[in-house]
Amino acid sequence: MHKPTDTGMNRTGIATSPIDSRRTIEGAEQAQTDSVVDGEALAAERLLWASSAPPIGTMPPPATLKGVIKTAVEKLEGHKPTVFLDKLGERLAFERTGTRLYEAVMVKLEAADPHPSGPSRADLAEIHAAERRHFTVVRDAILQLGADPTAMTPCADLISVAGFGWVQAVSDPRTTLNQCLDVLMIAELADTEGWQLLVELADQLGFDDLGRRFRAAMVEEERHVQRVRSWISASLIGEAATGSSHKRDDDVDPAMQPRH
Amino acid sequence: MSAEHQVHDYYMNIGPMFTDPVARMLYAEIASIEEQHVTQYECLVDPDETWLEKWLLHECNEVYTYWSCLEQEQNPRLKALWDRFVSYELGQMHFVMGLMRQIERRDPEELLPASLPDPIKYESQRDFVREVLANEVDLRTDGTEIVPRDRESALSTRYRDQVNSAGSPSELVAADYHFTPGTELARADLAIH
Secondary structure: OOOOOOOOOOOOOHHHOHHHHHHHHHHHHHHOOOOOOOOHHHHHHHHHHHHHOOOOOOOOOOOOOOHHHHHHHHHOOOOOHHHHHHHHHHHHHHHHHHHHHHHHHHHHHHHOEOOOOOOOHHHHHHHHHHHHHHHHHHHHHHHHOOOOOOOOOHHHHHHHHHHHHHHHHHHOOOOOHHHHHHHHHHHHHHHHHHHHHHHHHHHHHOOHHHHHHHHHHHHHHHHHHHHHHHHHHHHHHHHHHOOOOOOOEOOOOHHHOOOO | OHHHHHHHHHHHHHHHHOOOHHHHHHHHHHHHHHHHHHHHHHHHOOOOOOHHHHHHHHHHHHHHHHHHHHHHOOOHHHHHHHHHHHHHHHHHHHHHHHHHHHHHOOOHHHOOOOOOOOOOOOOOOHHHHHHHHHHHOOOEEEOOEEEOHHHOOHHHHHHHHHHOOOOOHHHHHHHOOOOOOOOHHHOOOOOOO
16 A cells, blocks of 8 residues: 555646647647736626625524523623624534544544554544533533524634535545644644634633633643644654655555444 | 436535545435436336427426415515516426427417416425325335335345445444434533523
């Protein structure tokens, strides 16, 4: 089984076929129209649409207020509570995706022959559990504010669309553990920033208890970043130093994929 | 038949966009079922029907569908849109009526209903769907007949055993799914109130 960093039959570069590529370039030059290729016409068309487009979604109306919830909601008076709730919805969606990403990477690990300095199953399971716990932290916060955590808020919608590529990358049986660690890195960095923002919002709105819980999650996310970073650098540096080393082989053989 | 073609095309086009092998297999399985539906509907087509008859009835059906939308739409912007589409379809139907008179030398009125039936009800069909599911989930086949489970033919069982000999993606997916508000991540601990 080849590793992605082995030399193979990659013919995507134009240098693979000097004669045909020269002909293609010449053909394009001959067919060139007089228009200036600066993308301005495209940008103008997109501007037209962007100027009149409706939002991708709106916030749901508030759920029924009772007891403790009311006290929490009163704190939001004078503020625009939907801004906070929209970002909480985003975090909820993000932590759900984060949990899924780690689930997928645990399968990768099982199918791979990982680098000794890479993550163990226990490492991944620990972070997976943390992501899932963060999901419940956000869900409880939304409930506390009297909102419905099953609602898809506009920011939640957007972050799910943006994160779809990550899910696609880690779900592909051909991607390696190392490649997926890169995806986790991007997600963890964005996650840390997201929690930072929630901490600031909670502090500003006077939700001290929420602020404390969010800060604890943020600290955990910062540790995730450090751990993923250390796995990536350890295995990449190891691979680069040993050339096509037999030590570095985290290829996923589809035949080895566990059958459920 | 058009609707079945459309769903078949949908699953065939969208399935390969997923990287998850389970999702791809699931969509391939559903696409093959939709293909069966297409074939079943094709079998019901009257072989003596002319192409112009098909075309005319198709246009008439489109008028009926958009008219149903027009009748029930509350949003004025969308109502105007359906109104325009009904007009388009009426124009196309009259074009085909003209072709029928000209080419087949027939009166298209003979094929068209004097009035349209009640509009398709665009409302919740949950009760209907639940009822159909409860009554029909155990139906099987015996040749061309639809029969209760205990009368399924050996041929049908053999076909199913062969097709699912390496497992069924839909059963794999369904076995791990149970609807939970807020997705199944919310299931194991605190229930949502």
